[in-house]
Amino acid sequence: MRALMAAMMMLLPTLAWAQGSGSPTLDAVKSRGQLVCGIAGNIPGFSLPDSQGVMRGLDADGCRAVAAVALGDASKVRFSPLTTTNRFTALQSGEVDILIRDTTWTLGREAGLGLLFAGVNYYDGTGFMVKKSAGVTSAKDLDGATICVQPGTSTELAIADYFRNNKMSFKPVEIQDLQEIRGAFTAGRCDAYSTDGSQLAGYKFSLGSQAGDYIILPEIISKEPLGPVVRKGDDKWFDLVRWTGFAQLAAEELGITSKTIDNDLKSTNPEVRRLLGVEGDLGTQLGVAKDFAVPLIKQVGNYGEVWDRDITPMGVSRGLNNLWTKGGLQYAPPLR
């Protein structure tokens, strides 16, 4: 058995060399014919199965975008639900090729855990949700409150810092299971529930008729840039994932949508021609086909389309996530 494994180990690098893309992860994805993507599977707006069992959300569409670029087909994704406590080990061990799971980009995670953040798909921040009956209008009123938060998240670190900074104290209730912690909040065990503002919006939206009993406090107490995560040591895969995101932003900047793409292929704008692979060789540099952006935009859409599909129904406006030309932070470096 071990001899077999040793033989396999010796063959794998030769296989990779033979394929020559230079990225072990990309080669594995291509030979498997499928992208294994780590998501949450229970966060409305980011990754939640609909009634037919199809995974919907910003993170799910991010997975589909990478699959469209790497394999040419956005449907070739296998979603692997992960919790906050096993998400990083699943990525580190190779169980998933990429992790798009509402994960905040921090120094500790990049430098200490051997991971790389390939861009930001959502600029978020930590917020608080309280019951309207509590009569609280600002986070500064929360001195001495009990706060529900999931352990192992950057949220628990953020609120510890915030309360320390403002010389207030709080009592934490830390339960790992998302449903359990939300249940504790609605049952009244905690005065406030704290997580990323986007998750709070999605949760409030999913409460349906009961949404009116809860308010989200105006303060955003930390920066939480959320983005896709890959392993260190595979630079080509990192490039591919990062530039997939940038390609979607560039498409929105240039006004290319899934509906107009057929016309845009005939465009005379050099930037459009380069992005869509009519000119230049951007795709080959990334290790994929020249027209990698075409299945990407056609099957998944540009960043604005994805946002409108997944986030707008929750009632969240673009805000910081708008294009830099419209006052937001989303900015794609030049694709040339």
Next chain:
Amino acid sequence: MIAWVRANLFPGWISGVVTILLGATILYIGWGFVSWAIVNAHWTVPLTPQGPDTGLCRDTHAVAACWAVMPEKFRFILFGRYPYDQQWRPAFAILLFVALYILSGLRRFWRRGLIGIWIAALLAIGLLMWGGLPGLPFVAQDECGGLPITLILSTFGIAGAFPRAVLVALGRRATALPAVRLLCVVYVELIRGVPLVALLFMASVMFPLFLPDGVSIDKLLRAQVAIILFAAAYLAEVIRGGLQALPPGQFEAADALGLSYWRKTRLIVLPQALRLVIPPLVNTFTGLFKDTSLVLIIGILDLLTAGKVAIADPLWQPFGEEIYLVLGAIYFAFCYAMTRYSRGLERADPQRGGR
């Protein structure tokens, strides 16, 4: 009748008071529970174009159970995310498991052939669940869930643990090989001293680090390995008890016949020793069956986890108690059957002085 009441419920002064107190408490709690669960309960909810309307159920939840959650969610609780149209396969697998347990319990099947039956049944269940044959499309690990996962983890667990447990038990009694004995003792004491939760964490987080690049084993398989390691330690102790209970005359007679160690063990010692320890063996299996619920903590979708995820749906979120009661009933059905069986075995065993 009155005499019975007098003798059994009011034999003495204090006893009489105890009866009255207990009786009153039972009636109070019992009536409260019955009125919540049956009398006032809602069995259906109105269906609107936007989906089921659970408003009335929610508002009256303190006094009325909402059993409408069951028909809505029972398929998810039992089968997890298994593709809807293929759910006959896990259902059939559950029936195969039950048949296997019942078959193993019948005395007339306690022959060598039973091992063959187990292997065949487990292979059949594996094929059924994962497919890959024409006519049985492949279903990935992540989509299996619910009751079949609980049954798989516990049954494959005990099956995988059994040969290892026998080896460890024998090793622990091998006075001629002190190094082996030390290893077995260390293994058993180490595993029995730590909680299963810690072993599951070790499996889900540390196992991947032990494997070379490019080789990764599935989450379910990792949990299965941890459960096998755990079960083998406890089972080894049970088997060791059986080996110790065997009269030394048996060993001596086998040696006198000139049998080698392995032939002695295989033909004389093990059949008798294992027969002695069947009741504690069944108890260990019952414990393992309940312990599989701990995989909730590492995110595997077994019966308990499926129940919890089912009430994640915001429409049905307040009805945790109903789901927990149904899950408890399912676990109880399996475990009670097994404990009744083992107790029946103990009583009927002529060697223990039973009737």
Next chain:
Amino acid sequence: MERDHGRWHLVLRTARTRAIVWQTLILASLALIAWYLAHTTVHNLAERHIATGFGFLSQTAPIPIGESLIDYAPSVSTYARALLVGFLNTLKVSLIGIALATILGVIVGIAQLSPNWLAAKLSAAYVEIVRDTPPLLQLLLWYGLLQALPAARQAWHPLPFTALSNRGLMLPVPHDGTAALHVFLAFLLGAVALTLYAKTRGGRLTIPAIACLIGLPALVWLAQGAPIAWDVPVLRGFNFQGGITVTPEFAALLVGLVIYTAAYIAEIVRSGIQAVPKGQTEAAAALGLRRGAVLRLVVLPQALRVIIPPLTSEYLNLAKNSSLAVAIGYQDLVSVADTTLNQTGQSIETIAIVMAVFLAISLSISLAMNIYNARMQLVTR
């Protein structure tokens, strides 16, 4: 003299040589596997840029912890201190759980053998139901029930200066903690002295003895400056400030563990009592002892010998089951270790610490019970 080269052949075939050969082979292959695993692990850790070593223990821990017996402040205390807090929480729930479960288990075990039909059937049903459902499920059920308590603002007040709500049970506590501790210790000392005194004097409570029991703590209290201030829980803002809190997480875990373990202890007690030969009970009854006295003086002391070994493993099980706390948010050792593992990525070191601690707990409980068991053994010639 014959050449002895044939002797080597015989030496090789003795059982002892075979044993040595087998053991060397087994040890060698295990060592090879261990080396291979270690090599792969080190390689993987280096490749994934994951830190190794126990240095992370002296880093500051940014994780908030809900309840702790010692001082702890997030981002100021170290990870080592956080793990210590978790360990103390585990000890707290285990020790209290063992005590309560034993009491409940003995009561239920004896009740199962009671001539009162209702008591017997009820305890049998309790044992059966609790033993045949998973402990995790029971724990979640208890936690759900405790959340049905009223909110802090509508809290119940069962006794003056206490409050019961879904935030927990608030109890008043003496303001001067060390003074109260001294008074309590003096009371314990007095009780122990009284018991020893009563044993030597034939068990009669005389006035000087009672004076000792009350007077000693009173003296200590006066010596501390007669503090009478109490920390009373008062609802201020969101929560009760002051006093001590028994959190719903701790209560749910304790209740769940006690009820689950008591069912197993009841079975052990029952079979222990039934193992005492019937002749003993009959002889005691013939001597005119009432049922309670028979139980206390004749049956239980003999039953204890059969009960103690399995009781040890039940205590161990309770300590290990306390790790289920991670599912309901009580921050015991496993829970804190899990969070630490996540924030630092050092899974091997953290899990090694957890396993070492649990092994130490197991060994201590086993040792304590073995000493007690040895003392209770029948002295045979």
